[in-house]
Amino acid sequence: MRRLRVAVVGATGAVGRQMLSLLEERRFPVSDVVPLASAQSAGKRLSFGGGEVEVRALGPGSFEGVELALFSAGASVSREFCPVAAQAGALVVDNSSAWRMDPQVPLVVPEANLAAARTRPKGIIANPNCSTIQMIVALDPIRRAAGISRIFVSTYQAVSGKGARAIDELRVASERSLRGEEHAYQVFPGPMAFNVQADWKPAEGGYNEEELKMVNETRKIWGDPSIRVSPTTMRVPVLNGHTESIVVETTRKVTVAEARRLLSSAPGVVLCDEDRQPLPLAASGRDEVFVGRIREDLAVDNGLCLVVAADNLRKGAATNAIQIAEKLLLAAA
Numbered sequence: 001m002r003r004l005r006v007a008v009v010g011a012t013g014a015v016g017r018q019m020l021s022l023l024e025e026r027r028f029p030v031s032d033v034v035p036l037a038s039a040q041s042a043g044k045r046l047s048f049g050g051g052e053v054e055v056r057a058l059g060p061g062s063f064e065g066v067e068l069a070l071f072s073a074g075a076s077v078s079r080e081f082c083p084v085a086a087q088a089g090a091l092v093v094d095n096s097s098a099w100r101m102d103p104q105v106p107l108v109v110p111e112a113n114l115a116a117a118r119t120r121p122k123g124i125i126a127n128p129n130c131s132t133i134q135m136i137v138a139l140d141p142i143r144r145a146a147g148i149s150r151i152f153v154s155t156y157q158a159v160s161g162k163g164a165r166a167i168d169e170l171r172v173a174s175e176r177s178l179r180g181e182e183h184a185y186q187v188f189p190g191p192m193a194f195n196v197q198a199d200w201k202p203a204e205g206g207y208n209e210e211e212l213k214m215v216n217e218t219r220k221i222w223g224d225p226s227i228r229v230s231p232t233t234m235r236v237p238v239l240n241g242h243t244e245s246i247v248v249e250t251t252r253k254v255t256v257a258e259a260r261r262l263l264s265s266a267p268g269v270v271l272c273d274e275d276r277q278p279l280p281l282a283a284s285g286r287d288e289v290f291v292g293r294i295r296e297d298l299a300v301d302n303g304l305c306l307v308v309a310a311d312n313l314r315k316g317a318a319t320n321a322i323q324i325a326e327k328l329l330l331a332a333a
């Protein structure tokens with residue numbers, strides 16, 4: 001199989017490091033990897049392919065000969081450099097929010113709408129937000145069978161969703177807190193150890209950006225602007241793995257038994273036994289989305305309750321991006 005030159009933009013970050021290890025783990029045919037980050041990381045060495053690779057500072061000349069560029073360095077970097085990488089001939093898969101709602105950029109979860117990735121006028125494909133990805137993987141089989149009109153979703157998001165510095169800050173703050181010491185938070189807006197908070201800036205109507213992403217991205221992925229999504233997103237002091245509590249209203253009634261049947265054979269889903277619950281600790285390190293605690297809702301007609309857990313750094317970011325690249329570049333090779 002032909003091997004590809006792959007750039008990882010944001011290689012020193014939480015998602016970027018996961019990208020590098022997944023390229024190895026999934027035996028992606030890499031000829032050479034180009035690890036890119038900010039100028040302050042230039043020269044750092046990262047493990048890859050049984051050896052080490054040297055991080056380079058991202059710049060306009062970074063994408064020469066690159067066939068796949070995986071971006072996870074924030075929206076402003078993506079806005080500037082995704083077009084540069086696409087212009088150089090790379091397939092670009094971006095993890096930031098920069099391009100997700102651009103009508104000329106497909107927003108893709110392979111289990112649900114891979115076909116959308118085949119039309120990419122800008123040469124860029126966007127990965128949805130981590131919370132949206134795991135909700136779509138869990139609900140897509142139900143939507144295909146019975147239609148969905150409304151979703152109520154509450155998230156319990158891990159701190160790794162906020163990047164490498166957030167993981168370090170929770171570890172340090174938790175230890176200090178146990179010793180009865182104060183911690184001056186820098187990454188989080190307030191105490192995160194032993195606490196729960198919505199830590200994003202408010203956007204429209206008191207909703208934060210993360211919540212509005214779940215509404216808009218769900219509609220775009222399913223191509224259905226009429227779907228109503230009621231989101232509340234919260235950060236919990238879990239190191240890795242997002243959990244969601246979902247109530248979904250279907251167009252026709254779906255029994256618990258039918259939902260379990262649909263999910264038991266759904267791609268990318270691990271259906272938990274009835275006496276087990278989806279846990280972020282169990283989902284962490286796995287590529288699948290764990291679904292369980294399926295109940296008939298007591299308040300919503302045609303309503304089903306589910307709990308969903310997934311690794312936000314893997315399926316919520318790096319795995320989803322690499323799966324897209326595998327489907328587009330390797331299936332055709």
Ligand SMILES: NC(=O)c1ccc[n+]([C@@H]2O[C@H](COP(=O)([O-])OP(=O)(O)OC[C@H]3O[C@@H](n4cnc5c(N)ncnc54)[C@H](OP(=O)(O)O)[C@@H]3O)[C@@H](O)[C@H]2O)c1
Nearest residue numbers: 010012013014015037038041072073074096161163164317
């Ligand atoms: N964490 C998640 O679960 C998750 C899930 C889905 C999507 N995302 C998205 O993925 C992106 C990265 O998230 P993360 O959690 O990996 O963050 P992170 O741990 O803070 O990593 C950020 C990365 O971006 C690099 N970077 C920052 N500014 C740069 C610049 N001006 N030029 C080049 N590189 C630059 C950093 O390099 P230095 O080390 O040199 O600063 C680092 O490699 C964000 O857009 C985020 O929204 C994250």
